[in-house]
Amino acid sequence: xxxxxxxxxxxxxFGYALNNDFKNIPIGILNQSKDxxxxxxxxxxxxxxxxxxxxxLEKTQDIPKAFKSGKVKLVVFFPMSFQQDLYHAKKAQxxxxxxxxxxxxxxxxxxxxSGIIGEFNNENGRENSSGIQLSARMIFNQRLLxxxxxxxxxxxxxxxxxxxxxxxxxLAREKETGTLELLSISPISPxxxxxxxxxxxxxxxLLNSFLIILLGIFVFGLPMVGSVALLILACFVYTIAALxxxxxxSTRVETQQAAMFASLVTLMMPTMLLSGFIxxxxxxxxxxxxxxxxxxxxxxxxLIKSIMIKGAGITLIWKPFxxxxxxxxxxxxxxxQSLKRNK
Amino acid sequence: xxxxxxxxxxEFLQIFRNRQLLPxxxxxxxxxVILLTFAANYEIKNLRLGIWDLDQSTSSSQLIHKFTGxxxxxxxxxxxxxxxxxxxxxxxxxxxxxxxxxDFEKNIKxxxxxxxxxxxxNALNNSKAGIVQNYASAITQDFMSELRSNANVSGSVKxxxxxxxxxxxxxNYKTIMLPGIxxxxxxxxxxxxxxxxxxxxxxxxxxxxxxxxxxxxxxFILGKLIPFWVIGHFxxxxxxxxxxxxxxxxxxxxxxxxxxxxxxxxxxxxxxxLFISTAVETQQQALFTSFFFIILFILMxxxxxPVETMPDWAQWVNQLNPLKYFVEVNRLILLxxxxxxxxxxxxLKMFVYGIGINALAIWRFKKTN
Numbered sequence: 175x176x177x178x179x180x181x182x183x184x185x186x187x188f189g190y191a192l193n194n195d196f197k198n199i200p201i202g203i204l205n206q207s208k209d210x211x212x213x214x215x216x217x218x219x220x221x222x223x224x225x226x227x228x229x230x231l232e233k234t235q236d237i238p239k240a241f242k243s244g245k246v247k248l249v250v251f252f253p254m255s256f257q258q259d260l261y262h263a264k265k266a267q268x269x270x271x272x273x274x275x276x277x278x279x280x281x282x283x284x285x286x287x288s289g290i291i292g293e294f295n296n297e298n299g300r301e302n303s304s305g306i307q308l309s310a311r312m313i314f315n316q317r318l319l320x321x322x323x324x325x326x327x328x329x330x331x332x333x334x335x336x337x338x339x340x341x342x343x344x345l346a347r348e349k350e351t352g353t354l355e356l357l358s359i360s361p362i363s364p365x366x367x368x369x370x371x372x373x374x375x376x377x378x379x380l381l382n383s384f385l386i387i388l389l390g391i392f393v394f395g396l397p398m399v400g401s402v403a404l405l406i407l408a409c410f411v412y413t414i415a416a417l418x419x420x421x422x423x424s425t426r427v428e429t430q431q432a433a434m435f436a437s438l439v440t441l442m443m444p445t446m447l448l449s450g451f452i453x454x455x456x457x458x459x460x461x462x463x464x465x466x467x468x469x470x471x472x473x474x475x476x477l478i479k480s481i482m483i484k485g486a487g488i489t490l491i492w493k494p495f496x497x498x499x500x501x502x503x504x505x506x507x508x509x510x511q512s513l514k515r516n517k
Numbered sequence: 518x519x520x521x522x523x524x525x526x527x528e529f530l531q532i533f534r535n536r537q538l539l540p541x542x543x544x545x546x547x548x549x550v551i552l553l554t555f556a557a558n559y560e561i562k563n564l565r566l567g568i569w570d571l572d573q574s575t576s577s578s579q580l581i582h583k584f585t586g587x588x589x590x591x592x593x594x595x596x597x598x599x600x601x602x603x604x605x606x607x608x609x610x611x612x613x614x615x616x617x618x619x620d621f622e623k624n625i626k627x628x629x630x631x632x633x634x635x636x637x638x639n640a641l642n643n644s645k646a647g648i649v650q651n652y653a654s655a656i657t658q659d660f661m662s663e664l665r666s667n668a669n670v671s672g673s674v675k676x677x678x679x680x681x682x683x684x685x686x687x688x689n690y691k692t693i694m695l696p697g698i699x700x701x702x703x704x705x706x707x708x709x710x711x712x713x714x715x716x717x718x719x720x721x722x723x724x725x726x727x728x729x730x731x732x733x734x735x736x737f738i739l740g741k742l743i744p745f746w747v748i749g750h751f752x753x754x755x756x757x758x759x760x761x762x763x764x765x766x767x768x769x770x771x772x773x774x775x776x777x778x779x780x781x782x783x784x785x786x787x788x789x790x791l792f793i794s795t796a797v798e799t800q801q802q803a804l805f806t807s808f809f810f811i812i813l814f815i816l817m818x819x820x821x822x823p824v825e826t827m828p829d830w831a832q833w834v835n836q837l838n839p840l841k842y843f844v845e846v847n848r849l850i851l852l853x854x855x856x857x858x859x860x861x862x863x864x865l866k867m868f869v870y871g872i873g874i875n876a877l878a879i880w881r882f883k884k885t886n
Contacts, residue, residue: 180809191817191831196647200825215676241683242853244845247825260676267677274682275852277690279823282644284680285651291678292658309633310650312640313606320643320822335808343801431713434804435541438709442812443549443702447556452821454642456563462556479641484607 177340177378178385181332185386188328189321189394199283200228202246204237207256215268218294219250224286241273248272248283314483325390326478327451329383330471333409334416334445337379339437341420345371346433349424365510372417379417383409387482399485408481411498412474418505419470425512445471473497520732524740532744542710542748546702550695550756551763557694564589564649567605567614567637569596574622580634583660584615589652602637612639613649625664684852691764696847697820699756704786704840705811707749711790712803714741720800738879742787749783769854778846778860781867785839788874795881814840842867 201219205212219225228246231237240246251269259266270287272280315322348357357367387405390396398405420437427433446452448462449471458466466472473494480486480494488495533539566584570577585593594611596602605611614637618624624632636653640646682688718724727737760766789810797803816822817831818840824832835841846863849855 177805180805184809184812187813187831188816191827191835196644197826211676242849242855242859244849265677267679269679269681271681271683274685274688275693275848276823277685277688277693278644280682280685281688282647284678284682285648285655288678288680289651289654291676292655295676296658296661310636310638310653312638312646312650315640315643315646322640323642323644331812335812339804339808343804347801429538430800431717432538432541434713434800435538435709438804438808438811439541439545439549439702439706442705442808443553443698446815447553453556454645458556462552483641486607490608 177336178382181336181382181386182389184332185325185328185389186393189325189390196224196282196286198226199224199248199279200246201225201283202229202231202237202240202249203227204231204234204249204251206254207252209257209260211260212252212256212268215291215294216250219287219290222286222290225283237271246273247276247279248287250287319395321390321394321396322479322483324451325394325396326475326482327446327449327471329386329390329478330412330449330474331442331445331451332386333379333383333413333474334419334471335438335442336382337375337413337416338420338423338441339434340375340378341372341417342423342427342433342437343430344375345421345424346427346430350429367513368421368506368509372414372421375417375420376413379413380409383413391482396482398482400481400487404488404491405478405481408474408477408495411495411502412470412477415470415498415502415505418502418509422505422509425509445469448472450475467497468501470498470501520736521740521743524732524737525743528740528744532748542706543751546706546752547755547759550699550702551759553698554691554695554760554764557690557698563591564613564652565592565594565611566590567594567596567602567611569598569602569614569616571619572617572621576622576625577617580617580621580657580660581615583656584653587652587656606637606639609639609641612645613637613653615653685767689764691760692766693848693852694820695760695764695766696757696851697818697844699753699760700840700843700847701815701818701820702756703749703752704814704843706752707745707783707786708790708793708811709804709807710748711741711745711787712793712797712807713800714745715791715794716797716800716803719794719798734879734882738791738875738882742784742791745787745790746783749786750779753779766851768851770850770856774857774860775846775850778843778850778864778867781864781871782839782843784871784875785867788871788878789839791878792874792881795878814838817841818844820844837870839867839870 203216205216216227220227229240231240231249234251237249237251240249249271251271253267253269256266256268268291270284272284274280362370384406387396387409391398419441423436424433427436444465448455448458448466449469450466451471455463455466455472476494477491477498480491532542568581568584570581584590594605596605596614602611602614606614614635616635616637618632618634621632621634624630634657636650638646638649638653685692715724718727732740757766761768790807793803793806793810797806817824817827817835817838820840824835824841827835842863846860849859
């Protein structure tokens with residue numbers, strides 16, 4: 175029971191709670207100019223819907239205090255000379271002071287604000303000359319929802335951890351209690367032992383993955399553009415890869431605790447950080463990109479996104495399929511080798 | 518007191534004797550922290566640009582030149598039809614298609630018929646798409662203001678934004694990621710070993726033996742917690758020291774203060790682990806329950822995704838997430854140099870939380886035995 179309840183609870187919580195949708199960022203305003211243009215611009219910033227003015231500051235010395243209390247992420251500063259410069263020199267500076275201890279928010283806020291200023295400048299100039307209009311089409315994800323990014327990642331992570339954990343712990347448990355000895359002196363071949371061990375967990379994990387995906391579609395509005403058969407195949411291949419990884423771990427450890435630490439400690443964080451779930455793979459340094467390639471979740475995330483969101487066919491995604499199958503083969507071969515050696 | 522010391526000694530002996538488990542608690546986490554910190558990079562660079570120029574004029578090539586000259590665009594593909602654009606987007610081969618309409622040049626010069634430039638952006642990664650759109654708009658706007666100044670239009674005014682990044686002027690992700698990942702890995706391991714340890718004693722029956730000794734409950738619990746408390750310290754400070762050596766993470770504030778926070782903080786994951794161990798029967802159950810909490814704590818602590826944009830109920834639940842406080846304290850002490858006045862509420866919260874969860878665990882522990 176807990177095996178179904180846990181993943182579902184996690185997907186629901188993360189589906190709702192994890193988002194990097196850019197809205198309601200708390201900012202502070204320090205307006206020493208207080209002229210018409212600055213007030214107009216502040217209205218424009220608030221009107222964008224991305225920002226909420228959390229604090230109005232009086233003097234520059236207030237800025238560190240505002241940051242240290244963590245109340246605002248950025249301060250928009252109109253210096254005293256703003257109006258004069260604008261009037262005389264036709265251009266004036268405003269400052270964005272960002273709390274870069276939270277880098278993502280700092281980059282996003284400044285780039286959105288610069289965009290707003292650019293538009294503002296443009297409109298002011300338009301009366302006198304013709305401009306260029308911009309239109310943006312967001313492909314695959316029109317409303318820029320973050321569930322498109324997070325749900326596939328969460329599915330991959332949970333499936334991997336659960337399948338690998340389940341098998342590694344079960345086999346290690348048999349070792350601990352000595353029942354594996356009994357099995358190995360029986361006339362059953364090591365292949366049979368492994369297959370027999372894996373099948374119940376395969377069914378369990380597959381059910382789990384379908385449940386999570388249905389949840390993603392019906393509760394979080396993930397699209398299902400591509401072929402259902404391909405998606406099922408992808409889940410099947412990935413689950414088998416995760417299970418055989420679990421077997422591999424179990425053949426290498428002696429106790430349940432070691433199996434657990436090995437699967438949880440060595441799989442969880444790398445899967446989370448190197449699979450493209452949290453950090454984009456393109457921005458990883460080269461050696462880590464190589465490691466990322468040997469993490470099964472990386473390929474599964476590509477598959478899910480390609481099939482569900484983009485509707486890609488097999489010709490475009492045979493590669494991740496092939497890699498996952500090759501990995502499974504390696505895991506199984508190595509574990510059979512070590513099982514034989516134990517015998 | 519002597520009893521506790523004996524028990525602590527016994528636990529340490531057990532830990533060091535277990536050759537297979539020892540590296541998982543000590544060296545491996547630290548190596549992992551360093552390795553994963555190298556991954557910490559959201560930086561959007563090396564964007565791939567598709568150009569679909571329907572105008573083929575001087576102006577359009579000027580605009581294209583502005584795009585290809587920008588530092589974020591690394592590779593460019595020439596596109597001649599929508600099918601090609603769709604294909605490249607599908608294969609993840611480009612991030613942005615810049616579509617310049619026919620008669621772009623002609624229309625720029627005519628008043629009241631501004632041409633429309635289209636950006637087709639691969640939005641699978643929503644935050645990246647937002648940034649790409651901003652980059653592209655900024656470049657186009659730049660192009661326009663140059664056009665305007667060439668045309669010598671008078672009367673237009675310009676506001677120039679200047680950006681200052683405080684506390685981390687070079688926008689180095691590693692400085693904030695490393696202490697955060699150290700805290701995460703440490704918490705993961707502490708919860709797990711603490712939860713598994715007690716359950717294991719119950720599973721193999723040695724807890725019965727301890728129960729018949731004159732050991733008091735609180736002595737037993739303290740004897741269990743102290744060795745793991747020490748291991749937590751080891752993981753944290755080894756990670757931070759290596760981070761200082763390899764990534765030069767800043768340490769603006771007082772390390773003593775950070776240690777004070779850590780010393781109080783560690784009782785929270787220890788208590789959580791202990792509580793889990795009292796609520797389950799087998800090691801497998803302990804593992805799954807720990808996994809559930811650990812993954813929640815890690816993903817919701819504010820290191821990877823902002824805490825502010827979570828819905829209210831999630832923020833409310835997140836008050837119980839010890840890692841959320843740790844990530845904030847790391848930022849405050851190491852980057853901003855906050856002092857005891859800013860940190861003291863955090864220490865107090867962790868103190869209350871630690872007492873609460875441990876009391877709960879001890880109470881449950883009495884009931885189950």
